[in-house]
Amino acid sequence: MITIIGVGALGSHVALALRNLKQGLRVIDFDNVEQKNVLAQFHTKMSLRRNKAHALSQTFQGLFGVKVDVVPHKLTNDNKNEVLKGSELLIDCTDNITAREIIKCWAKDNQIPCLHGALSADGTFARIIWDEVFVADAEGNEGEATCIDGEHLPFFMLAASTMAIEAERFLKSGKKHSIQLTPSGTIRLI
Amino acid sequence: MIETAFVFDIEGKIIYWHEPHGRSGGSLPDSRSLWLVLWENKVRLGGVAHSHPWDGPADASHTDITTFSAVERGLGKNLIWPVVTMTEISYWLLNENVGEYQCLHPDWVNFDKESWMKNIKELRQKSQGGNHG
């Protein structure tokens, strides 16, 4: 099972790109779809006010006939073992340092590979970093919405596709590439 | 933080606190004891409220919804299923027209508001305990 934590601007598109993985997907998010999300996240108007994980699962089922495991819970230290168990790869698409630290620690304790993704709200860069070299930054306010007006959607989708490619590369070959992207190019960090 | 639940009657009064051994921050285990409470009180049973012990929206998980469905098939009656986070409450009910559990608008829940919110407050307080078992 490949577990994507956070299905907002980054995670919803990563899930879209990885929907055909034979390992199966689990998506975790406790938040609801709001009007502003529809512009930049792979959520539809029909999903408004629904939990994002449930909404994505329904969309995948309806559009592609793909079943996705859903956890509509907030990841906490008290539930991380249950929420993350069974994962063979974690894909961190959260937007706050608390969640990132929980994911990083759980991945380390359980020796599960983990790929972290982060987008800047102004669409100037994205980082896709494997756990061994990842350091959680406190980026802005916890839970701050990114890409509220949809302006940077093309770049966010590029970042999500790149993240999906790196996840696939790892699953196929075991190789880990950490990447920094800007709208003008890609830099392989490690 | 730890999941906790209470069983309430048709007036919203607590019949039973459900704090089983083996509960955690992410789940309440299957319990014959809980089932027996529901069965024995089925005539005046209103529902079961359980906590999701974090801040934010309250959504029912797949495990929650399949429990709602199984319990109602066992009892032969529909119940209200409040899901309570530290900041929000959602009330789940079977929409028989579409065969799905959906959120009820809170205004439709007709309990005495003061005593109901006291129950919710107590549920939240009990959910702030540590992991058990």
Add this chain to the structure above:
Amino acid sequence: MDNALVPVVDANMARLTITYNGQQGDLPDAVPYDMTDADLKQVATECVHNGDIPGIDADNDANFVDFVVDRFPARDDVRFNRLSLRPKTPFGV
């Protein structure tokens, strides 16, 4: 319950009690105590569909998805094995 009136069931067999739709009843025939949950649910489904459980009305749409089986071995005061098919009650992840 007066155990003197109840025939002692074979030590490998059990009485199955089914709870469904607000009603409860026992399968008239004993079942193997080690019958799997899936098989017990299949038997229960067919019997409730056919109206074969005294105390439970026939229901063609009955299904026991997400029901669980509690198993109680015989003891001094209840001299037969018991199985109880009832709804599951977990919450959470």
